[in-house]
Amino acid sequence: MKTVNIYTIDELSEKAKAKAIEGVRNSELMEFFSDLDIYQEDLKTKGFENAEIRYSGFYSQGDGASFTCDCNLDKLNNAYKLSLKGSIVIAISEYCPIDIIINSSRYCHENTMDERVYSDSRANIPYNKACDVAEQILEIARNEARQIYKSLEADYNYQHSDEYIVDFLQANEIEFLESGKIYN
Numbered sequence: 001m002k003t004v005n006i007y008t009i010d011e012l013s014e015k016a017k018a019k020a021i022e023g024v025r026n027s028e029l030m031e032f033f034s035d036l037d038i039y040q041e042d043l044k045t046k047g048f049e050n051a052e053i054r055y056s057g058f059y060s061q062g063d064g065a066s067f068t069c070d071c072n073l074d075k076l077n078n079a080y081k082l083s084l085k086g087s088i089v090i091a092i093s094e095y096c097p098i099d100i101i102i103n104s105s106r107y108c109h110e111n112t113m114d115e116r117v118y119s120d121s122r123a124n125i126p127y128n129k130a131c132d133v134a135e136q137i138l139e140i141a142r143n144e145a146r147q148i149y150k151s152l153e154a155d156y157n158y159q160h161s162d163e164y165i166v167d168f169l170q171a172n173e174i175e176f177l178e179s180g181k182i183y184n
Contacts, residue, residue, distance in 0.1 A: 006183045007176050009169040019180030021165050039148050047075030056108045064109025065149035071098040096130035100141045110145035
């Protein structure tokens with residue numbers, strides 16, 4: 001019978017500990033997790049309702065965040081100080097509702113977002129006024145998407161940091177061989 005010594009992350013030599021951390025960092029144990037509900041709720045309070053967030057990351061061309069949503073013009077006007085008159089807000093909301101849509105299935109960054117303005121022949125405002133408002137909202141939405149991506153990237157970097165991985169290994173009582181390989 002062969003005896004095998006097992007170690008906690010804290011009991012490993014510095015070299016074995018570094019090997020263990022790197023091995024875990026690149027394993028399925030460290031799958032990235034982020035709660036998108038927090039971002040969706042924040043968007044909703046600002047007027048981007050029913051937001052569906054997508055993202056890809058990190059560090060490749062085309063990475064980023066984007067979302068689709070319905071626009072609540074009254075909330076958006078208040079949250080972002082758009083200075084739209086109440087009658088314009090009501091008219092656009094009723095006759096020319098605005099949505100944010102995705103114009104690409106391949107990428108997820110903010111520039112894949114676009115605005116869509118529905119037009120009703122009963123509108124008592126010019127369609128181009130609604131389109132001007134939609135362009136303002138699109139730029140705000142793209143800024144929000146950039147901020148979401150920055151936050152997701154920061155979470156990703158933290159969740160792949162040595163400190164986080166060591167805490168994870170300690171909390172889950174993962175055991176290792178002397179070489180730094182996980183003991184099964």
